[in-house]
Amino acid sequence: MISVTxxxxxxxxxxxxxxxxxxxxxxxxxGRTLAADLVSPIDVPPADNSAMDGFALRHEDWAGPxxxxxxSQRITAGSAPAPLEAGTAARIFTGxxxxxxxxxxxxxxxxxxxxxxxxxxxxxxxxxxxxxxGQDVRQDQTVLKAGQRLRPQEVGLAASLGLAEVPVYKxxxxxxxxxxxxxxEPGNVxxxxxxxxxxxxxxxxxLSSWGFEVVDLGVAKDDYSEVESMMxxxxxxxxxxxxxxxxxxxxxxHVKSVVASLGEIGLWKIAxxxxxxxxxxxxxxxxxLGLPGNPVSVFVxxxxxxRPYLFACQGAESRRLFALKGKALFSRKLTTRExxxxxxxxxxxxxxxxxxxxxxxxSTAWADGLVRQAADSEIREGETVDYLPFKAFN
Amino acid sequence: MISVTxxxxxxxxxxxxxxxxxxxxxxxxxGRTLAADLVSPIDVPPADNSAMDGFALRHEDWAGPxxxxxxSQRITAGSAPAPLEAGTAARIFTGxxxxxxxxxxxxxxxxxxxxxxxxxxxxxxxxxxxxxxGQDVRQDQTVLKAGQRLRPQEVGLAASLGLAEVPVYKxxxxxxxxxxxxxxEPGNVxxxxxxxxxxxxxxxxxLSSWGFEVVDLGVAKDDYSEVESMMxxxxxxxxxxxxxxxxxxxxxxHVKSVVASLGEIGLWKIAxxxxxxxxxxxxxxxxxLGLPGNPVSVFVxxxxxxRPYLFACQGAESRRLFALKGKALFSRKLTTRExxxxxxxxxxxxxxxxxxxxxxxxSTAWADGLVRQAADSEIREGETVDYLPFKAFN
Numbered sequence: 001m002i003s004v005t006x007x008x009x010x011x012x013x014x015x016x017x018x019x020x021x022x023x024x025x026x027x028x029x030x031g032r033t034l035a036a037d038l039v040s041p042i043d044v045p046p047a048d049n050s051a052m053d054g055f056a057l058r059h060e061d062w063a064g065p066x067x068x069x070x071x072s073q074r075i076t077a078g079s080a081p082a083p084l085e086a087g088t089a090a091r092i093f094t095g096x097x098x099x100x101x102x103x104x105x106x107x108x109x110x111x112x113x114x115x116x117x118x119x120x121x122x123x124x125x126x127x128x129x130x131x132x133x134g135q136d137v138r139q140d141q142t143v144l145k146a147g148q149r150l151r152p153q154e155v156g157l158a159a160s161l162g163l164a165e166v167p168v169y170k171x172x173x174x175x176x177x178x179x180x181x182x183x184x185e186p187g188n189v190x191x192x193x194x195x196x197x198x199x200x201x202x203x204x205x206x207l208s209s210w211g212f213e214v215v216d217l218g219v220a221k222d223d224y225s226e227v228e229s230m231m232x233x234x235x236x237x238x239x240x241x242x243x244x245x246x247x248x249x250x251x252x253x254h255v256k257s258v259v260a261s262l263g264e265i266g267l268w269k270i271a272x273x274x275x276x277x278x279x280x281x282x283x284x285x286x287x288x289l290g291l292p293g294n295p296v297s298v299f300v301x302x303x304x305x306x307r308p309y310l311f312a313c314q315g316a317e318s319r320r321l322f323a324l325k326g327k328a329l330f331s332r333k334l335t336t337r338e339x340x341x342x343x344x345x346x347x348x349x350x351x352x353x354x355x356x357x358x359x360x361x362x363s364t365a366w367a368d369g370l371v372r373q374a375a376d377s378e379i380r381e382g383e384t385v386d387y388l389p390f391k392a393f394n
Numbered sequence: 395m396i397s398v399t400x401x402x403x404x405x406x407x408x409x410x411x412x413x414x415x416x417x418x419x420x421x422x423x424x425g426r427t428l429a430a431d432l433v434s435p436i437d438v439p440p441a442d443n444s445a446m447d448g449f450a451l452r453h454e455d456w457a458g459p460x461x462x463x464x465x466s467q468r469i470t471a472g473s474a475p476a477p478l479e480a481g482t483a484a485r486i487f488t489g490x491x492x493x494x495x496x497x498x499x500x501x502x503x504x505x506x507x508x509x510x511x512x513x514x515x516x517x518x519x520x521x522x523x524x525x526x527x528g529q530d531v532r533q534d535q536t537v538l539k540a541g542q543r544l545r546p547q548e549v550g551l552a553a554s555l556g557l558a559e560v561p562v563y564k565x566x567x568x569x570x571x572x573x574x575x576x577x578x579e580p581g582n583v584x585x586x587x588x589x590x591x592x593x594x595x596x597x598x599x600x601l602s603s604w605g606f607e608v609v610d611l612g613v614a615k616d617d618y619s620e621v622e623s624m625m626x627x628x629x630x631x632x633x634x635x636x637x638x639x640x641x642x643x644x645x646x647x648h649v650k651s652v653v654a655s656l657g658e659i660g661l662w663k664i665a666x667x668x669x670x671x672x673x674x675x676x677x678x679x680x681x682x683l684g685l686p687g688n689p690v691s692v693f694v695x696x697x698x699x700x701r702p703y704l705f706a707c708q709g710a711e712s713r714r715l716f717a718l719k720g721k722a723l724f725s726r727k728l729t730t731r732e733x734x735x736x737x738x739x740x741x742x743x744x745x746x747x748x749x750x751x752x753x754x755x756x757s758t759a760w761a762d763g764l765v766r767q768a769a770d771s772e773i774r775e776g777e778t779v780d781y782l783p784f785k786a787f788n
Binding site: 026030031042044045046053078081094097135136151152154157160181182188190193195197198294299357359360361363365389 | 438439440491529546552553555579588594598600602687718749751783
């Protein structure tokens with residue numbers, strides 16, 4: 001058996017970016033992965049501007065609270081100011097460019113005046129209330145790095161630099177195949193011995209919520225030539241192939257033999273619960289991940305082991321899971337395999353779901369995260385444990 | 395001034411679900427909001443099944459490790475078993491239905507045998523290795539509640555119940571308008587006094603990443619009839635209208651007067667930094683949220699104040715922000731307004747971004763979350779503070 005960390009690192013060491021780059025509209029770039037460093041072509045803000053509604057003047061022109069300064073111009077946001085005439089003040093609004101010559105802005109609450117002139121009752125220090133050119137971003141500054149996934153704030157930042165388009169990686173295409181003769185699709189009647197296919201739906205939903213393009217190929221029956229033709233189809237259409245089921249050692253299935261004949265396959269026993277059996281290889285050069293068959297195992301292994309690898313194939317920065325700390329409101333006996341336990345966080349601490357079976361999918365819907373119990377450890381009630389909130393992995 | 399909590403609660407008290415329901419394919423339901431409780435039509439699993447590859451038998455038929463039991467059937471996943479003949483065992487695989495009459499499954503590692511017969515070397519307790527019918531979900535059990543947002547695991551769960559479609563609320567349509575004569579769209583040349591429009595991009599990206607349908611109406615120039623026609627357009631096309639800019643008290647703009655003339659407007663000073671001015675009202679009955687004009691203020695107020703309201707309009711369960719705890723690696727002086735400080739979490743604690751100006755959008759890209767500093771409090775280095783990771787708000 002290999003550890004979860006060894007499995008992840010082994011996959012990452014064999015990973016490479018599998019997708020080309022494209023330009024997309026900045027407005028449509030949320031969730032995409034940046035394909036090149038973003039260097040600012042301009043200073044932001046592009047000129048000194050006022051942080052307040054008020055009056056701009058030369059600090060040295062102030063002669064006291066009773067001495068009027070005549071108003072020589074009125075500068076609204078978006079207008080181009082003229083140089084400030086000596087001995088005068090300019091009416092100015094938030095975001096408006098400070099006129100050449102002015103060195104201070106006084107907030108309007110500290111002024112008294114008319115359309116034509118103003119008295120500054122309280123003078124701030126020289127330089128006050130001015131946002132300096134380049135204070136947010138400097139021209140030629142690298143503001144974002146290749147590999148970064150664009151959140152709303154990065155989209156806004158790129159726009160603030162004047163960039164209408166940004167270079168991103170094309171979405172990684174991931175083919176999804178679920179296998180098993182016992183599977184029947186929702187909407188049909190399940191006969192004796194059959195169960196509804198949930199793995200297909202879990203994999204589709206996880207992969208699309210992580211921003212990948214899912215190539216949904218449905219279910220493969222336990223038939224060599226059907227599996228073979230679906231695998232070839234997948235290899236032609238996708239950058240990576242993910243399957244569920246049929247990778248247990250000694251199990252009777254065709255996925256392993258098909259992949260072995262069309263490419264290469266490695267079977268791992270990962271020291272993890274749920275999700276021990278895991279296959280890795282390629283089909284005619286297209287990387288292949290073979291997940292176990294139980295729904296919770298699919299959910300956990302795709303999240304914990306598959307996700308970092310897929311993000312690497314997408315050209316994205318490392319996305320290993322990170323853990324918070326929480327207080328266990330439960331005990332767990334010694335485990336030999338690293339265990340991912342479905343829990344819910346409450347004010348008092350982390351609550352355990354009663355049924356931790358790898359078939360009990362309801363546990364994952366009840367839960368808001370996983371507690372990671374290290375191999376060869378136990379958990380005692382009240383202990384601090386690693387807590388992985390689902391929210392953090394979109 | 396009103397507090398952030400008062401502002402959120404006031405908006406929520408005036409909120410109602412603004413969207414109709416529709417049926418969507420379960421496969422396409424990720425991120426959607428459930429419009430009705432989901433009640434299971436079946437037991438899951440639908441029958442007792444084997445948790446292992448092994449042998450199924452009656453516990454009382456075991457006569458010791460040396461006594462062979464003949465194999466009367468072979469049950470693979472997906473096949474319908476016959477009742478177990480007395481005194482025999484059945485070969486069985488993981489997930490396959492346990493035959494009527496059998497009460498125990500023995501894992502194959504504890505057995506020795508041929509095609510025709512098996513010796514059970516080590517007998518587990520009666521009932522072992524069987525996943526009971528209904529152990530995950532019971533027929534008629536309410537498994538998901540209306541208002542819940544569907545994560546990958548809920549999508550899988552709905553599929554496991556055999557549901558090919560689920561009832562969801564239609565996506566809330568949110569019209570987005572940014573205002574200001576100083577704004578120029580990315581891709582154009584910014585003239586003197588002009589800045590690139592980032593607010594439009596921030597609002598679009600935030601709203602779409604939260605699952606809303608954005609009706610992007612672009613920029614309104616500071617002209618009464620242009621603002622009026624855009625507001626009417628927005629009210630006709632969307633369920634809620636969100637604007638940025640032009641809501642400061644005393645500011646010269648047309649948004650306030652247009653909204654007042656077409657509906658109703660309230661102007662708030664929220665005790666928050668960044669983002670003090672905030673407008674709320676309606677345009678011909680369509681709710682209106684008026685955000686401030688600075689990019690970081692837009693980002694923070696839409697997240698903190700707008701988001702819970704919009705989720706309520708979507709028919710979703712409460713989405714007030716939740717905070718983790720972190721250790722401040724910085725000090726902040728007394729603040730009279732609740733402050734949202736851009737920080738980054740490190741092994742040692744939470745690091746402060748140097749420029750906390752509401753114009754400094756780069757701070758939000760540098761950061762991975764916000765520290766919430768309560769009104770009338772200070773932060774001393776080393777203290778435990780409220781930390782809101784951005785990751786948690788998708």
